[in-house]
Amino acid sequence: MADTVAGLPVQHAEKSFYQQSTNKYSGILSWLLTTDHKRIGIMYLAAIGFFFFVGAVIGLLMRLELIAPGRQIMDAQTYNSFFTLHGVIMIFLFIIPGLPAIFGNFFLPIQIGARDVAFPRLNLLSWYIYMIGAALVLVSLFLPGGPIDTGWTFYIPYSVRSTTNVSMAIFAAFVLGFSSILTGINFVTTTHRLRAPGMSFFKMPLFVWATYATAWIQIIATPVIGITILLVIIERLFGVGIFDPALGGDPILFQHMFWIYSHPAVYIMILPAMGVVSEIIPTFARRTIFGYKAIAMSSLAIAFVGYLVWAHHMFTSGMSDTARWIFSLLTFIVALPSGVKIFNWVATMYKGSIDPQPPFLWVMNFIFLFSIGGLTGLVLGSLATNIHLHDTYFVVAHFHYVMFGGTGTIFFAAMHYWFPKMFGKMYNIKLARIAVLLFFVGFNLLYFPKFIMGYMGMPRRYYDYLPQFEALQEISTVGSWIVVGTLFFILGYLIHALLKGKKATSNPWGGVTLEWHIASPPSMENFAEIPTVTREPYDFSQLKEMKNE
Amino acid sequence: MNSYTDAAVHHVHRDDAGAKMGMWLFLFTEVLLFGGMFLVYAVYRYQHPDQFRLAAMELNTGIGTLNTIILLTSSLTMALSIASLQKGNRFLSMTMLSVTLLFALMFMVNKYFEWSAKFSHGIYPGSPELVNKPNGEILFFGLYYVMTGLHALHVLVGMIILTFMFVFIKRNKVTSENYVKLDNSGLYWHLVDLIWIFLFPLFYLIQ
Numbered sequence: 001m002a003d004t005v006a007g008l009p010v011q012h013a014e015k016s017f018y019q020q021s022t023n024k025y026s027g028i029l030s031w032l033l034t035t036d037h038k039r040i041g042i043m044y045l046a047a048i049g050f051f052f053f054v055g056a057v058i059g060l061l062m063r064l065e066l067i068a069p070g071r072q073i074m075d076a077q078t079y080n081s082f083f084t085l086h087g088v089i090m091i092f093l094f095i096i097p098g099l100p101a102i103f104g105n106f107f108l109p110i111q112i113g114a115r116d117v118a119f120p121r122l123n124l125l126s127w128y129i130y131m132i133g134a135a136l137v138l139v140s141l142f143l144p145g146g147p148i149d150t151g152w153t154f155y156i157p158y159s160v161r162s163t164t165n166v167s168m169a170i171f172a173a174f175v176l177g178f179s180s181i182l183t184g185i186n187f188v189t190t191t192h193r194l195r196a197p198g199m200s201f202f203k204m205p206l207f208v209w210a211t212y213a214t215a216w217i218q219i220i221a222t223p224v225i226g227i228t229i230l231l232v233i234i235e236r237l238f239g240v241g242i243f244d245p246a247l248g249g250d251p252i253l254f255q256h257m258f259w260i261y262s263h264p265a266v267y268i269m270i271l272p273a274m275g276v277v278s279e280i281i282p283t284f285a286r287r288t289i290f291g292y293k294a295i296a297m298s299s300l301a302i303a304f305v306g307y308l309v310w311a312h313h314m315f316t317s318g319m320s321d322t323a324r325w326i327f328s329l330l331t332f333i334v335a336l337p338s339g340v341k342i343f344n345w346v347a348t349m350y351k352g353s354i355d356p357q358p359p360f361l362w363v364m365n366f367i368f369l370f371s372i373g374g375l376t377g378l379v380l381g382s383l384a385t386n387i388h389l390h391d392t393y394f395v396v397a398h399f400h401y402v403m404f405g406g407t408g409t410i411f412f413a414a415m416h417y418w419f420p421k422m423f424g425k426m427y428n429i430k431l432a433r434i435a436v437l438l439f440f441v442g443f444n445l446l447y448f449p450k451f452i453m454g455y456m457g458m459p460r461r462y463y464d465y466l467p468q469f470e471a472l473q474e475i476s477t478v479g480s481w482i483v484v485g486t487l488f489f490i491l492g493y494l495i496h497a498l499l500k501g502k503k504a505t506s507n508p509w510g511g512v513t514l515e516w517h518i519a520s521p522p523s524m525e526n527f528a529e530i531p532t533v534t535r536e537p538y539d540f541s542q543l544k545e546m547k548n549e
Numbered sequence: 550m551n552s553y554t555d556a557a558v559h560h561v562h563r564d565d566a567g568a569k570m571g572m573w574l575f576l577f578t579e580v581l582l583f584g585g586m587f588l589v590y591a592v593y594r595y596q597h598p599d600q601f602r603l604a605a606m607e608l609n610t611g612i613g614t615l616n617t618i619i620l621l622t623s624s625l626t627m628a629l630s631i632a633s634l635q636k637g638n639r640f641l642s643m644t645m646l647s648v649t650l651l652f653a654l655m656f657m658v659n660k661y662f663e664w665s666a667k668f669s670h671g672i673y674p675g676s677p678e679l680v681n682k683p684n685g686e687i688l689f690f691g692l693y694y695v696m697t698g699l700h701a702l703h704v705l706v707g708m709i710i711l712t713f714m715f716v717f718i719k720r721n722k723v724t725s726e727n728y729v730k731l732d733n734s735g736l737y738w739h740l741v742d743l744i745w746i747f748l749f750p751l752f753y754l755i756q
């Protein structure tokens with residue numbers, strides 16, 4: 001091992017990146033002007049975490065409104081703004097940037113043995129652009145005209161006719177997209193240029209592969225939403241007519257362009273999550289990953305085929321039958337690479353010596369919830385059933401299972417897996433185990449009834465409903481209390497760990513990727529000397545030697 | 550604090566090939582941005598071929614051609630500016646950069662006269678004159694304004710970048726050893742040129 005990470009013992013004596021800054025300032029300025037990828041990752045964590053809680057509280061309020069038929073705590077227009085805001089915050093401010101911007105920033109350079117990303121200053125700029133976008137969302141709420149009420153999909157023609165502050169809110173989405181593009185460019189270049197000696201593409205950890213594939217999607221797909229949003233804004237300001245049927249434009253064209261981005265965006269959300277899973281499973285099963293190349297390649301396959309399935313969101317919008325069955329077929333094909341991953345994960349666990357620590361439990365949670373989300377996705381991907389379920393609660397349940405049960409859960413898994421490395425402190429394992437259980441129960445109470453309601457015909461985006469849905473709606477609302485309660489519970493014990501937790505060792509879980517070879521928290525330069533990589537990424541035979549170091 | 554010296558160590562990392570790669574990726578996103586517009590153009594041209602042709606006749610091919618020549622030449626002077634800096638001729642490089650900027654300015658002035666002529670004929674988005682025309686023509690002029698407008702915005706941004714480069718060369722921040730910034734600005738400028746090469750025939754030539 002000594003040859004793999006040379007000069008390691010020195011590391012422990014060195015200052016951590018919290019104590020040493022990349023600029024000449026100290027205090028808050030040393031953070032706001034930092035170019036250290038780790039500090040930027042933590043700044044993203046603070047910002048994104050904050051918006052996640054805002055979004056969750058809005059969700060809680062919506063559920064409260066739905067606890068009984070009729071008006072409870074808000075009127076219809078407020079509900080419209082709430083689900084739009086909830087959607088915009090959760091999608092553009094939480095789930096799309098979430099994993100790449102926080103954990104990608106922090107761990108991608110470390111896992112390939114680099115000192116920083118390729119463009120550290122651009123990295124900081126991306127954070128500021130993200131913050132400007134977020135600020136625009138917030139400002140748009142308070143300007144005259146009122147908060148946007150179009151739903152997060154901004155469908156034409158309503159988004160042109162609505163008198164609310166649509167322009168500003170969607171311009172915020174444009175700005176956020178710009179931040180996403182810059183991060184993508186940074187990660188692709190970093191992966192190509194800064195791998196440590198010996199770190200060939202097929203020796204990279206799978207989280208790097210996933211983040212790399214994601215970065216490509218960010219680069220390829222985001223400009224399309226950028227131009228689409230610009231067109232909507234131009235349409236609102238000047239009435240050019242590009243999407244206005246009265247002037248010859250075609251609203252369906254907007255939907256195509258919107259989903260050309262937004263479907264690949266779904267993979268921006270899920271691919272890094274799959275990468276995290278591929279990290280956590282080998283570590284806690286103490287076995288090298290099964291089918292490394294298949295998993296790596298399936299990420300690229302998802303990135304590519306995912307680009308070609310957008311129109312399955314539009315089966316009822318009026319497309320030709322040929323177009324519809326082609327998109328339906330492609331939708332089924334894109335399920336294949338995801339299946340490849342699931343099988344490989346399960347095969348990795350087979351005969352492993354499994355250590356059910358909290359990160360692993362979150363992953364189990366993920367596999368269960370994501371499977372439900374994925375399988376109901378096939379129900380929606382089939383033409384016949386889609387016609388029945390389109391725009392019902394079934395869709396709402398499906399995407400919460402995929403996004404929240406999938407990526408959201410993995411967000412917590414990553415948080416629990418890397419927390420000791422990022423902060424150098426250990427949280428209370430027992431409480432963390434309880435949190436997984438609570439979340440699981442609450443989550444299913446919250447969203448499973450929505451499948452049934454959707455099947456029974458409850459449409460989405462309604463602030464009121466018929467009496468026959470009352471029992472199920474109530475269960476769902478109770479579930480929302482448990483989920484949001486659990487979120488605050490997790491926040492509580494993590495903050496407690498931060499302030500009073502035990503010091504974490506440099507390798508609490510027995511992982512073998514490069515981040516576990518350096519101190520917790522890492523030093524500013526990550527590695528005293530750039531390591532030379534000789535091993536496969538998940539070669540656990542080195543664990544014994546690592547213990548001796 | 551000793552962190553200042555650390556900071557110096559932290560920043561010496563220089564990777565010209567990496568910087569170029571990042572720029573190419575960025576240009577790729579620009580192409581996709583305009584790609585979205587070209588897609589819209591293609592769809593509507595397919596739907597209204599005759600009206601598009603009719604509307605295109607109203608554009609001034611003369612000014613369009615002139616602007617094409619101006620932009621193409623500016624790409625040449627841009628390339629010359631980079632080449633002269635590589636050869637160590639700062640003065641020539643700065644001269645060529647200024648000429649490029651001058652061409653860019655000429656392009657914008659032409660564009661201004663072209664647009665204002667259209668405006669004075671009452672052809673602008675939402676004008677009563679335009680709204681009474683058939684749908685295909687409305688779309689044509691809508692796209693004309695949006696696409697050439699977006700392109701002009703890129704020319705403007707390019708001019709700002711080139712001005713910065715001029716200052717950088719002057720202050721020896723961009724030198725014959727370290728010219729990747731100028732190189733990348735050149736790439737951007739060629740892209741702006743390239744997009745125009747597509748806009749020109751689509752709007753002015755296919756009639």
Ligand code: HEM
Nearest residue numbers: 056059060062083087090095151152403404460461462480
């Ligand atoms: C904290 C717990 C959450 C609760 C209680 C919650 C609740 C809700 C509710 C009640 C709706 C409106 C359903 C309707 O009337 O159609 C909704 C919509 C939505 N939620 Fe959540 N949600 C939560 C978390 C999340 C997360 C983590 C995400 C994304 C990662 C998310 C993404 C969305 C989206 C995209 C919509 C659709 C908005 C629209 O229709 O425009 N939610 N959620």
